[in-house]
Amino acid sequence: MAKTAKRRKSAAKPKPTLPDIGKDELIKLYRSMYYMRRFELKVAEMYLDLHIGGFTHLYIGEEAIAAGAISILNKDDYVMSNYRDHGHYLMKGGDPNALMAELCGKQTGVCKGKGGSMHLFDLNIGFLGGYAIVGGGLPIALGVAYSNKYRDNDRVVMAFFGDGATNGGSFHAVLNMAKLWALPLVFVCENNLWGIGTHISRVSAVTDLYKKAEGHGIPGEMVDGMDIFAVREAALKAVKQARDGKGPYFIEARTWRFRGHSMTDHDKYRSQEDKQAWRERDPIPMLKNQLLSEAVMTEAEMDKLEVQVQESINKAQDFALESPMPPKEALYEDVYA
Numbered sequence: 363m364a365k366t367a368k369r370r371k372s373a374a375k376p377k378p379t380l381p382d383i384g385k386d387e388l389i390k391l392y393r394s395m396y397y398m399r400r401f402e403l404k405v406a407e408m409y410l411d412l413h414i415g416g417f418t419h420l421y422i423g424e425e426a427i428a429a430g431a432i433s434i435l436n437k438d439d440y441v442m443s444n445y446r447d448h449g450h451y452l453m454k455g456g457d458p459n460a461l462m463a464e465l466c467g468k469q470t471g472v473c474k475g476k477g478g479s480m481h482l483f484d485l486n487i488g489f490l491g492g493y494a495i496v497g498g499g500l501p502i503a504l505g506v507a508y509s510n511k512y513r514d515n516d517r518v519v520m521a522f523f524g525d526g527a528t529n530g531g532s533f534h535a536v537l538n539m540a541k542l543w544a545l546p547l548v549f550v551c552e553n554n555l556w557g558i559g560t561h562i563s564r565v566s567a568v569t570d571l572y573k574k575a576e577g578h579g580i581p582g583e584m585v586d587g588m589d590i591f592a593v594r595e596a597a598l599k600a601v602k603q604a605r606d607g608k609g610p611y612f613i614e615a616r617t618w619r620f621r622g623h624s625m626t627d628h629d630k631y632r633s634q635e636d637k638q639a640w641r642e643r644d645p646i647p648m649l650k651n652q653l654l655s656e657a658v659m660t661e662a663e664m665d666k667l668e669v670q671v672q673e674s675i676n677k678a679q680d681f682a683l684e685s686p687m688p689p690k691e692a693l694y695e696d697v698y699a
């Protein structure tokens with residue numbers, strides 16, 4: 363009797379299954395997240411070896427958001443990022459060699475070594491930056507979305523920002539105009555609950571951040587940012603609405619950065635319990651286990667994929683280390699006066 367009851371209980375809670383989006387897409391999504399993770403682990407190593415200087419903010423823990431949301435964009439759509447931008451850049455089709463070189467301040471970098479971690483920019487892939495100012499990219503994203511609408515070119519802008527940005531004035535000005543003009547703009551708030559060492563509850567009167575968008579008449583939703591498929595689903599809906607001329611959409615993805623705010627932050631302010639609880643929801647091993655247990659990939663295929671990713675990242679490291687520093691004359695190039 364007890365056994366039957368137990369069996370019934372487990373039958374009522376089926377294990378989540380993978381969505382029906384095809385084997386290739388599932389593997390691509392896993393590879394993207396794994397690539398971002400391994401790339402940034404290499405960045406951390408290079409930083410500690412003093413090859414990278416200045417502020418460097420890692421995206422480790424939040425990869426399911428970039429992978430889920432950016433994977434559904436077209437090549438000619440735009441992504442606006444903030445200072446935690448390595449993952450967004452890679453997902454939009456950025457060159458890992460040029461990224462590593464940029465982080466090392468080399469001439470072969472994305473911005474010829476003059477931008478660094480927080481100021482990546484590459485219009486060829488529709489990557490609009492890289493901004494050090496919290497919320498600083500949002501008015502620019504608005505302008506690009508306006509230009510898309512004006513030119514009637516069918517392109518969407520997807521703007522990423524942290525929870526901290528939603529307390530600033532420009533955030534609200536941008537939401538207001540985006541709605542008023544029905545612009546093709548998708549807001550993706552990566553709510554990792556902390557702005558450096560300050561918990562969201564100490565700085566925001568409203569902590570369900572998608573509700574701030576409701577105040578501007580913008581539809582939105584909260585999704586689990588550790589669930590790549592939940593993010594992807596929301597992004598599909600958001601982008602369709604934006605592309606159909608129905609205006610902006612707001613996605614709040616709840617997430618957690620696994621590291622300190624930046625490479626120099628020792629992260630003493632968050633509790634071990636919280637850190638542990640979120641680590642257990644790491645989207646990368648979660649998807650890996652699902653791909654293996656649902657026989658989408660064999661162990662051997664998984665090993666091969668992971669080795670190939672690491673080889674590509676090692677190549678980026680070699681490329682960056684072997685690249686020259688910009689010449690002195692470069693100081694006078696690309697200067698607006």
Ligand SMILES: Cc1ncc(C[n+]2csc(CCOP(=O)(O)OP(=O)(O)O)c2C)c(N)n1
Nearest residue numbers: 446494495496524525526527554556557558
């Ligand atoms: C306008 C502005 N104010 C303050 C800062 C300093 N600052 C840098 S990062 C940061 C925290 C932002 O947190 P959040 O937007 O939640 O993003 P996260 O770092 O968590 O990804 C602050 C206050 C800044 N760069 N720009």
